[in-house]
Amino acid sequence: MSVTIFSAPKPFIDPHVSTIQRNAIRSWQALGRDVEVLLIGDDLGIADAATELGVRHLGAVERNDNGTPLISSIFELAQQRATHSLLTYVNADILLLDDFLPSLQRVAGQFERFLIVGQRWDLDLARALDFSNGWSDEVRARLRQEGRIHLPAGSDYFGFPRWLFRGLPPFALGRSGWDNWMIFAGRKMQVPVVDASGSITVVHQSHDYRHLEGGAPHYRLPESIENIRLGGGRETIFNLVDATWRMSDGNVTRVRWPGETVGRWAEAEIVVRLGPGRRLRLVRPLLHPVELLRRWGSGAVRRVRGVNEGA
Numbered sequence: 001m002s003v004t005i006f007s008a009p010k011p012f013i014d015p016h017v018s019t020i021q022r023n024a025i026r027s028w029q030a031l032g033r034d035v036e037v038l039l040i041g042d043d044l045g046i047a048d049a050a051t052e053l054g055v056r057h058l059g060a061v062e063r064n065d066n067g068t069p070l071i072s073s074i075f076e077l078a079q080q081r082a083t084h085s086l087l088t089y090v091n092a093d094i095l096l097l098d099d100f101l102p103s104l105q106r107v108a109g110q111f112e113r114f115l116i117v118g119q120r121w122d123l124d125l126a127r128a129l130d131f132s133n134g135w136s137d138e139v140r141a142r143l144r145q146e147g148r149i150h151l152p153a154g155s156d157y158f159g160f161p162r163w164l165f166r167g168l169p170p171f172a173l174g175r176s177g178w179d180n181w182m183i184f185a186g187r188k189m190q191v192p193v194v195d196a197s198g199s200i201t202v203v204h205q206s207h208d209y210r211h212l213e214g215g216a217p218h219y220r221l222p223e224s225i226e227n228i229r230l231g232g233g234r235e236t237i238f239n240l241v242d243a244t245w246r247m248s249d250g251n252v253t254r255v256r257w258p259g260e261t262v263g264r265w266a267e268a269e270i271v272v273r274l275g276p277g278r279r280l281r282l283v284r285p286l287l288h289p290v291e292l293l294r295r296w297g298s299g300a301v302r303r304v305r306g307v308n309e310g311a
Contacts, residue, residue: 001105003159004082006038008061008074008173009092012045016126020093020205023129025053027095030131034101036083040074056081064172068223071171071178079162088159094120095129095203096157097136103199103247104159110252111194113164115186117155119197119240120204121147139203147203152195152240154179156202164191169230177227183238184231187272195240198248232276242268 005028012018028037037055039046050057058081062073078087086108090096107116121143129135156179158165165185171178186193228234241261245254258265 001086001108002034002036002084003086003088003101003104004036004038004078004084005088005090005096006040006074006078006082007090007092008041008069009039009043009046009049010174011043012049017093018045018049019128020125022049022053023125023205024090024092024094024096025049025055026129026131027097028090029053029055030135031096031098031101038078038082040077041069043069062170064170064223066172066223068172068174071173072168073170074173075165075168079166082162085162086159087162088116088157091156091204093205094156095139095205097139097201097203099136100200100202103196103250106199106250107159107192107194107196107247107252108161111192113161113189113191114159114194115164115182115191116157116159116194116196116247117183117240117243118157118195118200118202119152120150120156120202122150122204122206123147125205140201143201143203150204152197154239155183156204158182160186164189171227171230172223175221175227176224177231177237180237180239181227181231183240183242184236184272187238187242187244187268188275192245192254193243194245194247194252195243196247197240198246199250200247235271235276238268 007025009021009025010017012021025037025039028035037053038058039050039055040058041061042059047057047059058077061069061077063069075089078089086104088104104116107114123139123143123146129139154176158179165182169178169181171181183193228237231237241258241264243255245252247253
């Protein structure tokens with residue numbers, strides 16, 4: 001089963017960013033002939049990099065008022081122009097190792113509709129990698145020595161059937177919120193959301209945020225706040241613990257008992273069923289009684305002070 005991997009790289013200007021993006025793209029190519037790679041965007045250097053690396057390039061991406069490419073346009077271009085019916089969006093600084101394609105194909109063989117996501121490892125890489133035989137093993141060896149497992153806050157890749165995610169909100173690329181919303185959206189569509197962290201090792205090549213305004217992390221930017229608003233609010237910020245299936249050592253199993261996260265599991269199920277909006281806002285305080293009591297207590301204190309000051 002073949003797959004189209006698509007991504008929207010940053011401009012190929014900064015030497016370090018250019019190096020890690022070339023590393024990422026070459027790692028996708030190294031997965032074999034069953035993989036088509038699409039680079040999407042018209043920022044400086046993307047078309048040239050696509051030509052240099054021998055992959056397809058699609059330009060003319062829609063942007064928001066700040067000039068940031070839109071996730072909705074990126075996904076739509078990939079869905080319209082991809083060769084294969086199985087798609088995977090991957091952030092352009094992510095290395096995919098040799099366990100990726102077999103795991104993706106295993107999930108696609110088990111489900112007709114699905115979303116596959118997973119946790120990443122962070123690793124400092126400053127040079128171009130050698131993709132000769134055994135390169136995946138060498139990266140794994142470095143991970144054991146220097147790697148850092150990232151929090152399960154979101155996902156850096158999304159595998160899904162070609163036409164599953166249509167008409168996405170106009171999320172800003174490279175900002176927070178939209179990756180979390182994808183997990184919520186998969187749950188809302190009642191498709192298996194598979195956390196493949198136990199079978200797929202993805203490596204994020206560490207970098208700074210000099211490409212962003214003020215060098216601030218993306219989650220502090222106004223566009224991240226707007227992404228959260230477009231997704232329906234903070235209630236739709238799902239993460240990997242909200243997956244409904246787990247994949248480990250190639251085996252895919254349903255999450256039947258969430259264990260210590262049972263409270264979060266119940267809350268996520270209510271959010272999925274009600275969806276963002278007024279009904280959820282009315283119910284949500286009941287899911288957080290401690291927070292409700294704290295607010296009620298603070299309000300009571302303010303009322304008492306008001307009475308005393310008015311006496």
